[in-house]
Amino acid sequence: MDRENQTIISEFLLLGLSSKAEQQQILFWLFLCVYLITVIGNLLIMLAIGLDTRLHSPMYFFLANLSFVDLCFSSVTVPKMLVNHIIRSKSISYVECMTQMYFFMTFGNMDGFLLVVMAYDRYMAICRPLHYTTVMRPGLCILLVAISWVITNLHALLHTLLTAELSFCADNTIPHFFCDPYPLRKLSCSNTFISDLMVFTVSGVMFITPFTCIVISYVFIFSNVMKFPSTQGIQKALSTCGSHLTVVSLFYGDVMGLYLRPSSSYSAVDTVASVIFTVVIPMLNPFIYTLRNQDMKLALQRLIHTKAILQMS
Template identity: 55%
Template sequence: MEPRNRTSTAEFILLGLSERSERETLLFSLFLCMYVVTAVGNLLIIMAISSDSHLHTPMYFFLANLSWVDFCLATDTVPKMLVNIQTKSRSISYSCCLTQMYFFHFFGIMDSVLIAVMAYDRFVAICHPLHYATIMSPRLCGLLVGGPWLFSCLISLTHILLMTRLVFCGHNELPHYFCDLTPLLRLSCTDTTANKIFVLLVAGIVIAMPFVCILASYARIIVAVAKVPSAGGRRKAFSTCGSHLSVVALFYGTTIGVYLCPSSVRTAMKEKASAVMYTAVTPMLNPFIYSLRNRDLKGALRKLVSRKITSSMTARSGT
């Protein structure tokens, strides 16, 4: 039988996190607060790093990029869900769905690669401190950030191009709160083998490989720190890695469960719970994880806030 025309499904219905209407007010309030904290926290970190010349180092350059990516990742998914709850409309057009999916994968891939890049930065700083400035040159830092942006663009575009060849007919309800790849593939009434193979290939490249590189970097770091004679020196070395390890555990602990575990052990509820972790919870927690454990960043944030307060008071007194 010939599949129906591609235009037979002009929109999808996002079922959201819960199908019970009485929970929607609570979900709206919760995710609105989370998104505001995410936006303010990550943008403050970017502004603090940009305004303080002492933080113009490779580590904070990567952190500023990670904060921007986290902000964009949350912005791609959470506001649409909030609008759907507020308007009582769960529909999303086919083109908007593919656009959301593109940016979700784009910033998700960037997140994964940047976390691995930051692990490499810590490896060089601890294992090769005398050569750190030479190795982590501005040119290399630019390549370590610019390369992933281009790579993410190409991978995400390939996902979309593979998706456009599929036909969606009949059932159009997505058991999710945004257009993710796996739920969409389940709705297609055509062969999705090529898409699934590409998903596994990309997951291996952008999730498994960076994760293995992070483990290898920290294995070398642990060996190097163990050779430090003083306990204070060991504590200082590990403290610079503690924040990053917390982010690694949060991000990879959820993404591996979604994209690398067998489909037989995954359920729609588990996928949604994992997605909440890496699209809302992790971007919200990252600013706290990095700022609370970092004296230099806390100082820069205090200076930034005090400058803003002082300029605001001056402007008011002038008027």
């Protein structure tokens, strides 16, 4: 179909998670509470790590970056949904939709790449402890994060440009609360086979490569840990990986069933998994890392105690 014979779409309609007014009200307050918890939790982690010199190590540097990414990831989608509910509107402009999709993919992929870097950090700490301080220098840590940002931004740019090249006809309703790439692409009246194939291939590489690196890292970690002479040493080594493994399981478990398939197979049922991926996991990460990490607990206690003293003085 020629572009000149098609309706030009200037905005999309986000149908949200429910069409019933009473359910929309409940979802609004639920999302608001979850978002506030996400913001406060991740900000506290970043402040605790930044202000406490005891936490100025590679592991906590990567954790601070993960908290920043999780905060931004949730902020890409939830505020727009909350604002639309307040002003009783479902619309999002074409430019806003493309922008939201770009940052959604950037921060979502960045989560995965940071988990790879954190797995490598745990590998060096457990399997190469004598070389840890010489290898995991501040310069290398910054370089690893910078490379991750470049790769994820390039992937998001490619995905967004391919989507922007598609033609959209009269149907502009997205059965979601944000511009998710796959339901958005289903609206296109263009032939998306080549575009879908390219997106699926690149996205597959962006998923498989980090996931494979994490698996390999933990194969070496577990094989090395099993050689420890005492069970106490094994427990101590594994305890440092427990939080990271939990986050990896949540993140990749959700991504596997949600995005590694053609856009044509996307259904409304997947919205629940998408909510977990975009809203719940960024909220849970601060709790996972603080509840299982004594150093983070103490740092947060010192931060809150210092704030209380300042308010009293």
